[in-house]
Amino acid sequence: MSRSTNLVIKLASGVEAPELLAQAFTVATTALASGISVSFWLTGEASWLALPGRAQEFHLEHSPSIADSIATILAAGTLTLCTQCAVRRDLKEEDLISGIRIAGAAAYVEEITADATQALIY
Numbered sequence: 001m002s003r004s005t006n007l008v009i010k011l012a013s014g015v016e017a018p019e020l021l022a023q024a025f026t027v028a029t030t031a032l033a034s035g036i037s038v039s040f041w042l043t044g045e046a047s048w049l050a051l052p053g054r055a056q057e058f059h060l061e062h063s064p065s066i067a068d069s070i071a072t073i074l075a076a077g078t079l080t081l082c083t084q085c086a087v088r089r090d091l092k093e094e095d096l097i098s099g100i101r102i103a104g105a106a107a108y109v110e111e112i113t114a115d116a117t118q119a120l121i122y
Contacts, residue, residue, distance in 0.1 A: 006037045006117040010108070013122055014045030018060045021046065024122035025069035028077070038077035039111050042100075047085040050096045074099040080107070 009028050013020040028038050048054050055067040073079050074097070081096060083104035093102050112119040 006039070006111075006114060007031045008039045008041065008108075008111050008117060008119045010041040010043055010119065010121045011046040012044035014048055015058055016045060018058070020122045021049075021058070021066070022060045022063040024120075025066055025073075026064060027120065029064065029069050029072045032072060032076045038073060039080065040073050040077060041080045041082060041108060043082040043085050047081055047089055047091065050079075050081045050086075050091065050100050052097050070097065082108075 007028070009024055011021065011024040013024075015021065024040075028040050031038050042050050049058075049066065049070070055065075055070050058066045070079065079097075079100045081091065081100055081102050083102055086092070086102050091102075093100075096102075111117065
């Protein structure tokens with residue numbers, strides 16, 4: 001991957017799949033540290049991580065803090081909650097960690113079909 005590559009990561013797994021969850025965030029923050037543009041999408045059970053305090057409840061031995069990873073992504077990339085996932089859970093933008101946006105499939109498709117973009121799904 002060249003430095004001009006964009007990385008879109010979609011996480012559908014929540015705390016029920018701790019290693020997938022941790023791996024997605026580790027890959028995102030590593031990419032950001034390498035100068036790669038990152039867009040991180042929370043879908044399915046990962047949607048709950050968009051709420052304040054939820055990431056602090058998660059801990060996996062030998063993995064970075066998810067709360068810190070979220071802060072890193074918000075500072076240097078974008079973090080999006082899937083529209084349908086938000087609606088199913090009755091989540092509104094004002095309920096979320098500041099800086100997380102809600103967007104739908106059209107925005108996701110636009111991102112993953114852009115030039116020099118690699119999409120990963122966890």
